Amino acid sequence: MKQILKVSVGFLITALVFTSCNNDKSSKSNSALSSSAAEKVYVAPGEYDEFYAFISGGFSGQLSVYGLPSGRLFKVIPVFSQDAEKAWGYNEETKPMLNTSHGFIPWDDSHHPDISQTNGVVDGRYVYINANNTPRIAKIDLTTFETTEIIEIPNSAGNHSSSFVTENTEYVVAGTRFSIPIPQRDMSIKDYKGNFKGALSFLKINPDNGEMAIKFQLLMPGFNYDLSHPGRGKSHGWFFFTTYNTEEANSLLEVNASQNDKDFIAAINWKKIEEYVNNGGGTKVPSKYAHNLYSDETHTATSTMMDEVLTVNPLDVPGAVYLLPTPKSPHGCDVDPTGEYIVGNGKLSANLTVHSFTKMLDAIKNNKIDGEAYGIPILKFEDVLAGSVVQPGLGPLHTEFDGKGNAYTTFFISSEVVKWKLGTWEVIDRKPTYYSVGHLMIPGGNSGQPFGKYVLAMNKITKDRYLPTGPEVTQSAQLYDITGDKMELLLDFPTIGEPHYAAGCPADLIRANSKKLYELGKNKHPYAAKEDADTKVTRKGNEVHIQMTMIRSHFSPDNIEGIKVGDKVYFHVTNLEQDYDVPHGIAMIGANTSELLIMPGQTETFVWEPKEVGVWPFYCTDFCSALHQEMQGYVRVSPASSNIELSWSLGEDF
Amino acid sequence: MKTMLKLFSLLFISLLISCGGKDEKKKESFSYEKKTTNETKAPVKTETIPASAKVDLTNKGIGPISSVVLNAEIDQAMVTHGQEIYNKMCTACHRPNKKFIGPAQAGVMERRTPEWIMNMILNPEEMVQKDPLAKELLAEFNGAPMANQNLTQEEARAVLEYFRTLK
Numbered sequence A: 001m002k003q004i005l006k007v008s009v010g011f012l013i014t015a016l017v018f019t020s021c022n023n024d025k026s027s028k029s030n031s032a033l034s035s036s037a038a039e040k041v042y043v044a045p046g047e048y049d050e051f052y053a054f055i056s057g058g059f060s061g062q063l064s065v066y067g068l069p070s071g072r073l074f075k076v077i078p079v080f081s082q083d084a085e086k087a088w089g090y091n092e093e094t095k096p097m098l099n100t101s102h103g104f105i106p107w108d109d110s111h112h113p114d115i116s117q118t119n120g121v122v123d124g125r126y127v128y129i130n131a132n133n134t135p136r137i138a139k140i141d142l143t144t145f146e147t148t149e150i151i152e153i154p155n156s157a158g159n160h161s162s163s164f165v166t167e168n169t170e171y172v173v174a175g176t177r178f179s180i181p182i183p184q185r186d187m188s189i190k191d192y193k194g195n196f197k198g199a200l201s202f203l204k205i206n207p208d209n210g211e212m213a214i215k216f217q218l219l220m221p222g223f224n225y226d227l228s229h230p231g232r233g234k235s236h237g238w239f240f241f242t243t244y245n246t247e248e249a250n251s252l253l254e255v256n257a258s259q260n261d262k263d264f265i266a267a268i269n270w271k272k273i274e275e276y277v278n279n280g281g282g283t284k285v286p287s288k289y290a291h292n293l294y295s296d297e298t299h300t301a302t303s304t305m306m307d308e309v310l311t312v313n314p315l316d317v318p319g320a321v322y323l324l325p326t327p328k329s330p331h332g333c334d335v336d337p338t339g340e341y342i343v344g345n346g347k348l349s350a351n352l353t354v355h356s357f358t359k360m361l362d363a364i365k366n367n368k369i370d371g372e373a374y375g376i377p378i379l380k381f382e383d384v385l386a387g388s389v390v391q392p393g394l395g396p397l398h399t400e401f402d403g404k405g406n407a408y409t410t411f412f413i414s415s416e417v418v419k420w421k422l423g424t425w426e427v428i429d430r431k432p433t434y435y436s437v438g439h440l441m442i443p444g445g446n447s448g449q450p451f452g453k454y455v456l457a458m459n460k461i462t463k464d465r466y467l468p469t470g471p472e473v474t475q476s477a478q479l480y481d482i483t484g485d486k487m488e489l490l491l492d493f494p495t496i497g498e499p500h501y502a503a504g505c506p507a508d509l510i511r512a513n514s515k516k517l518y519e520l521g522k523n524k525h526p527y528a529a530k531e532d533a534d535t536k537v538t539r540k541g542n543e544v545h546i547q548m549t550m551i552r553s554h555f556s557p558d559n560i561e562g563i564k565v566g567d568k569v570y571f572h573v574t575n576l577e578q579d580y581d582v583p584h585g586i587a588m589i590g591a592n593t594s595e596l597l598i599m600p601g602q603t604e605t606f607v608w609e610p611k612e613v614g615v616w617p618f619y620c621t622d623f624c625s626a627l628h629q630e631m632q633g634y635v636r637v638s639p640a641s642s643n644i645e646l647s648w649s650l651g652e653d654f
Numbered sequence B: 001m002k003t004m005l006k007l008f009s010l011l012f013i014s015l016l017i018s019c020g021g022k023d024e025k026k027k028e029s030f031s032y033e034k035k036t037t038n039e040t041k042a043p044v045k046t047e048t049i050p051a052s053a054k055v056d057l058t059n060k061g062i063g064p065i066s067s068v069v070l071n072a073e074i075d076q077a078m079v080t081h082g083q084e085i086y087n088k089m090c091t092a093c094h095r096p097n098k099k100f101i102g103p104a105q106a107g108v109m110e111r112r113t114p115e116w117i118m119n120m121i122l123n124p125e126e127m128v129q130k131d132p133l134a135k136e137l138l139a140e141f142n143g144a145p146m147a148n149q150n151l152t153q154e155e156a157r158a159v160l161e162y163f164r165t166l167k
Helices: A002-041 A270-278 A357-365 B002-020 B076-089 B114-122 B124-130 B132-140 B153-164
Strands: A051-056 A063-068 A072-077 A114-118 A121-131 A136-141 A146-152 A161-165 A171-175 A197-205 A212-221 A224-230 A238-244 A262-269 A283-295 A300-312 A321-327 A330-335 A341-346 A352-356 A369-373 A376-379 A385-389 A396-401 A406-411 A416-421 A427-432 A437-441 A454-459 A475-481 A488-495 A502-506 A536-540 A543-551 A554-556 A559-564 A568-575 A584-588 A596-598 A603-608 A614-619 A632-638 A647-649
Touching: A002 A488, A051 A454, A063 A488, A114 A161, A114 A502, A121 A161, A121 A502, A146 A212, A161 A224, A171 A224, A171 A238, A197 A224, A197 A238, A197 A270, A212 A270, A238 A270, A238 A330, A238 A341, A262 A270, A262 A330, A262 A341, A270 A300, A321 A341, A321 A352, A321 A357, A341 A357, A341 A396, A341 A406, A352 A357, A357 A376, A396 A437, A406 A437, A416 A437, A437 A502, A454 A502, A536 A559, A536 A647, A543 A584, A568 A584, A568 A596, A584 A603, A596 A603, B076 B153, B114 B124, B114 B153, B124 B132
Parallel strands: A212 A300, A224 A330, A321 A376, A330 A396, A543 A568, A559 A632
Antiparallel strands: A051 A063, A051 A502, A063 A072, A114 A121, A121 A136, A136 A146, A146 A283, A161 A171, A171 A197, A197 A212, A224 A238, A238 A262, A262 A321, A283 A300, A330 A341, A341 A352, A352 A385, A369 A376, A396 A406, A406 A416, A416 A427, A437 A454, A454 A475, A475 A488, A536 A543, A543 A554, A559 A647, A568 A603, A584 A596, A584 A614, A614 A632
């Protein structure tokens, strides 16, 4: 008995010693690991991040600007959704930006930002991004970080295989996800097959100012066009689109669009079609679409309704369009930096399919045709295949490249990023994501020259990763270091909306060009008050126009009388400051709109329709100086029948 | 009788109220430690001369301007240019001949060096933090900051020439 006791005490002691030792060790190594990850993402106060990341806002409709590696959020650029904070879509100047052929639309679903390129390298001039729901493409100017253009895409629905740029920003593409009747007409949904079409739009970019114009729309068979990427280097001049629902099902696609063993990647020789169009080819068809432009000089947007578009039947341009069979319902369509490999991320396939551009040209040359779809030649799978990554994971969605011969693919179902080698197709590393990763981004990843230092994974599900916030939890991204053989998870950070694609580039490309203010002398807003002498209040019937200025810390005028119930009062407010980071805001009690947030040298307008007699205050909403709380004013509102003349003043003896 | 009186006084009061709507007479206001605006009053102590009235013809201020040469003759073309810039960029807060948000410019050439004036225009953030006179001015004008309107040196020089004509 005693012995047993002794033995067991001895055992207990040894066990204690061992376990405590183990505990010590593991906690030490853990903290050493996490501190090195922390150092890699730590950007000291006052210092700058190395990269800008432009992350799509998904169903928020916006574009967010983050710094990498810190994951700090700098700005949410309003694009397709109204933003009361910045008066986007609320002030008179920007309402036309959200105009469409369907009228004013306050929201959209923003998906795939892409940075403009010169000679195959991101140049940091513009970001283009697509609206998925009511098809549009927006241009964001990276000198002001403002949306300066939105063009609607007619004959398109679910504008998803967009908005990717070619290597000299010759074109931005906008491919339809849903095929539809073109032109739209009243017909039975059951007659989809063979009758619906999928429009792939090529938007020509003006090299001087980045402005977009629809050059042509290629009317393809009625498949779903999911994603796309441009050829580059040797494949420059081609564009590649993944397709699914080549079954042309119109109901229960979950089942009915997964019947075919292979769908296609459509290879489009846009240079050939451009030449055809330049020589007078194509058919002009009536199509209504809005083209909205914002001017930094008038600080005002204009919306022009266009009425026709040039369409091209692929059969009219022989040798311009081929279909590459790709297993099964491929999602992402990604081209490596050399332009040789085209990756089809077959989301229901066990293997990852990679096509070879060289082999494709060879197959075309040697006429290795394996049938046709509505007259479009289908190339033989084996003759275009470069190789397969065998069973790398479940549910591949997107691939990016590091410029060192490696590819990184996200797997939605198995929640991981897998690193593999181009050419040998061997898997090198895999790291879990938390959870269900969608897109991923390496700065410059969609170009000939990626900056392969980090990969950013954007997740669809975050469940237990953050403090809970009720049923709706945060969206998030995860940053990995990819400089070594093995990837290292560095950071989780929350994002706005559900991030789809993102685009990144070295901060130096953009920082030096970032505008600090708008020059007052160049302000051409029709109601600008560029100096105090310009301030006035004028009446046209029941429309009253107040031309007001703001500077630290007063409005001029700040006392206004002679406004009547039933008037429509336009506050045109100019910020006279000509210094960096001195915006002012203005808000009026009871105005059925947002505040204005006005940058130095800018003019913005809000409308107020006073409904009640009284004296109503307005004030500055952006803390501007020690006297910010004093920055306020009053408007006297008299009965509609009143004959009080308009008068305005600043200071007692003004 | 009592009720009649009550009714009458009620009627009287309501009449008074309804009269008040349109042209409200100035209500009696109050004053609590209000600053005296009358500057002709002899100061009790010599130290209370406001910064805007102080004369300092040696301080050149802090900023890009270290020396300004003023020709004996005023350059009229430059004055016109300077006045245009002043009207555009400065009148939101300044009036030439009276105190507004900031001080009046009339006579400023007799109180300040040309370098100080140009540095105040070109480098106001640093001036109000470090220059003793500028600091005092900021306090005198209730902390209303002198805004940097990003004038070029050439523009600030033209404004200075305009100031020479303000007496």
